[in-house]
Amino acid sequence: MTVMRTTKGPEFARIRGLGVFRGENVVPNDDIVGPIDSSDEWIRKMTGIATRVRANPETSVIDMAEAASRQALEKAGIDASDIDAIILSTITFPHITPGGAPILADRLGNTAAAFDISAACAGYCYAIGQADSLVRSGQARNVLVVGAEKMSDYIDPADRSISYLLGDAAGAVVIGASDTPAIGPTVWGSDGSGAHLVRQTASWFEYRDNPGTPFPTLFQEGPSVYKWASFKMAPVALEAIEAAGVTPDDIKAFIPHQANTRIIDQMVKQIGLPDHVAIARDIVDSGNTSAASIPLATERLLRDGDVASGDLALQIGFGAGLVYAAQVVVLP
Amino acid sequence: MALSEQEVLAGLAEIVAEETGIDTGDVQFDKSFTDDLDIDSLSMMTIVTLAEEKFDVRIPDEEVKNLVTVGDAVSYITTAQA
Numbered sequence: 001m002t003v004m005r006t007t008k009g010p011e012f013a014r015i016r017g018l019g020v021f022r023g024e025n026v027v028p029n030d031d032i033v034g035p036i037d038s039s040d041e042w043i044r045k046m047t048g049i050a051t052r053v054r055a056n057p058e059t060s061v062i063d064m065a066e067a068a069s070r071q072a073l074e075k076a077g078i079d080a081s082d083i084d085a086i087i088l089s090t091i092t093f094p095h096i097t098p099g100g101a102p103i104l105a106d107r108l109g110n111t112a113a114a115f116d117i118s119a120a121c122a123g124y125c126y127a128i129g130q131a132d133s134l135v136r137s138g139q140a141r142n143v144l145v146v147g148a149e150k151m152s153d154y155i156d157p158a159d160r161s162i163s164y165l166l167g168d169a170a171g172a173v174v175i176g177a178s179d180t181p182a183i184g185p186t187v188w189g190s191d192g193s194g195a196h197l198v199r200q201t202a203s204w205f206e207y208r209d210n211p212g213t214p215f216p217t218l219f220q221e222g223p224s225v226y227k228w229a230s231f232k233m234a235p236v237a238l239e240a241i242e243a244a245g246v247t248p249d250d251i252k253a254f255i256p257h258q259a260n261t262r263i264i265d266q267m268v269k270q271i272g273l274p275d276h277v278a279i280a281r282d283i284v285d286s287g288n289t290s291a292a293s294i295p296l297a298t299e300r301l302l303r304d305g306d307v308a309s310g311d312l313a314l315q316i317g318f319g320a321g322l323v324y325a326a327q328v329v330v331l332p
Numbered sequence: 333m334a335l336s337e338q339e340v341l342a343g344l345a346e347i348v349a350e351e352t353g354i355d356t357g358d359v360q361f362d363k364s365f366t367d368d369l370d371i372d373s374l375s376m377m378t379i380v381t382l383a384e385e386k387f388d389v390r391i392p393d394e395e396v397k398n399l400v401t402v403g404d405a406v407s408y409i410t411t412a413q414a
Binding site: 046130221222226231266280 | 373378394
């Protein structure tokens, strides 16, 4: 009897290189407080945000994804042709089909497997989990993971729930084989009972069929999201630490999705992280960039010298769905 | 065993004090969380979550807007415990 062949890959995978692109414009609170009848002081108190980065009108999700990807490839020291799969996490690519990933692949001169995932602010960690599995199964030598969002295309300047938090950016990493363990097990899940907590204001059909319906933008039940993220995500983070067989003392950096500094502070408290752990707070300058926020915050910690290549970081993404994913990784 | 309103008030005051730094003595039945104690919507959610844990009750998110005063919260918790 013929026995079918299957793939077998390396035992471990790691992040080989990281690249980022931040929207070209730094937008301070004072520039956006008018339509929401607010103040710089209120936004800083409620979110920690001082500025957010937003892209030029002509800059697309794919433009940002390409810039971050080229940097990640360069840092990893590999050619685009060595990438066997591309996972693009985005909720702001403006087409139902085709996905953005094949277009990104083509821009990079690559014909690898390429697909988008929709896991909102958890998308980067979702994609890292998938990339880790693809590499270790032997299905791909290297996987390009990209989180790219042009959130400003889906905001309402008068919305007081979420729009003022949002920024535009892309972050990319190359995941490839490793001689040592460098990506811990992904602890992930969903809670669709909270699907209404972060949502589009109207479906595309409601927008099409009901004249006068404003163009759909993003909305959130802020306090409910705060409660869920602050208190329900801490056990997930602890589970990721335990799954990786390490302890909180081994962690050098905590890199949560950059949703709100109040959430970050509460998570740190609930997890009980030791004082030596560097806490990512890129949100203060970049705003909430959804799937791009964790790679952006990682780049910032490395650039500022708060952590070094080889250090262990706990990263956790959480957001609309509700969905979440966490893992411990060795920083590139 | 269900706690008395005074016992719930004392427990709630401790939570409010820890979250906001407000003196426990200032957390009284007639005080408004927002107007008198200057507690914002996110701190309120923290207080609600800690109260749920402390008193072993569930306070749905949609109920929180009805908890205008400390007394509202105390009676909600006392009733939920009964």
